[in-house]
Amino acid sequence: MAKSSQPVLKRMLLFGACLLATMQLLAQSPTIAQVDFARADSVARLYHGYSLANLNDLSHKLTHPFTNDLEKFRAIYRWVCNNIDNDFDYFERNQAKRKKLLNDADALDDWNRKFAPQVFKRLLQQHSTVCTGYAYLIRELAYHADIESVIVDGYGRNAEANIGGPGVPNHSWNAVQLSGQWYLCDATWSSGTIDTQQGLFIKQFREAYFLTPPELFVRNHYPLDTRWLLMEAQPSLTSYLNGPLVYNDGIGQEILPVAPATFNVAATRKVPITFRFSAPIQPEELTLQIVQGSHVLDLSPKVTPEADGLYNITHTFPARGTYALHVRNSGDYLFTYEVRIAK
Structure with a gap:
């Protein structure tokens, strides 16, 4: 019997409501980056603008040409990123409300229950949503392709959110199981960026957040349930919130800060400060x-190589x-520190 998309109305976008099955959480395989996804991406483009009225039908169209779950999921992921816009107005409204109700769990749950149907309706009718809508759609299209995926809620970090302080849960993304192995992805951030100054969504696919290795993903994503870090050595929420700010291109190019370990750096004038980072090759x-x-x-600056893929610069x-x-690097922002010179 074909799976109906109707029951998903009962599984609305409830923040923090995904059920986690008992399973072994495994880190990603390093071979993902070597896979050619051209065919899956091409199939996703064939169904541009396709209706969301029947998710089972859409999932079948996207996945039936493929025999392996990796390409099936890639076609689903690219379709969502290509066809769904990040709704700036809803984004602002949701972020403001979540921040306001942060310390009132009952009120926050009530807001999420009321907001979820609005998000679903807008997604269905306008192909426009917020992060929970992206994560929901990824999960449901994967479900209809017999691929297990869950919604992961937690702390997203950027220049305007979760820089120090206690942190505000403000974001949702997905974990997906492919060939018995769990991976992390964020269709919201893969689909483009929001220019908050202009109030615009700029669509631009970003490979950096598709099946990202956990040690990279954690630089700007931290789950409420730390099992979804998919890491044996788990960083603390405090170290995450207070670390250097890492951008999309830092993740994509795998050029990441190592030291200092905190975003805020205190230093003395006329005394050199060394910044250490890791990179696959010297930039x-x-x-x-x-x-x-x-x-x-x-x-x-002069870039000085050290051992084991580490480099340093001094200022x-x-x-x-x-x-x-x-x-x-090459004009792309990788990471940021705030330096205070008091003496």
Whole structure:
């Protein structure tokens, strides 16, 4: 009997409501990056704008050309990223409400129950949603393809959220089981970015959040249920919230800060500070962007290799003040520190 999409109405987008089966959580295979997904991506493009009225039908169309779950899931994932927009108005409304009700669990649950049907309706009619809608759609399309996926709720981190402090649960993504192994992905962040200054969603597919290795994914995602870190050595929520800010291209290029370990760095003027990072190969176009107020200084630092894929750069601040130090490669922002020079 064909699976009906109707029962999903009863499994609405309830924040934190996904059930976790007892299972072994395994880390990702390093061979994912070597797979050619051109055919799966092509199939996803064939059904551009397809209706969400029958999720079973859409899932079948996307997956029936393939014999393995990896390509099936890729076709589902690319279709969602290509066809669903991040709704800025709903995003702002949901973020503000979650922050306001952070310390009132009952009120927060009530908000999520009331907000979920609105999100589902907008997703169905306008192909527009927020993170819970993306995660819901990934889970349901995977379900109709006999692929197990769950919604993971937790803390997403960017330049405007979860920089220090106690943290605010503000984001949802997915874990998916393929060939007995669990992987992490975030269709919301893969689909594009929100320009909060202009109030616009900019659609641009980002490979960085598709089946991302856990040690990279945790740089800007932290689950409420730490089993979904998929890591044996688990970082604490506190270290996550207080670490350097890592951007999409830092994840995508696998160029990540190692030391200092905190976003806020205290230093002394005219005394060099060393920043250590890891990278698969030595970056050829690494730059530092130093920002203080409206003053922006772009520099080309000397990159010094160390052992085991580690590199360091050094900078000296000549005057007191608070600075944003952005590390970039080929013009892309990788990670950021805030440096305070008090002496």
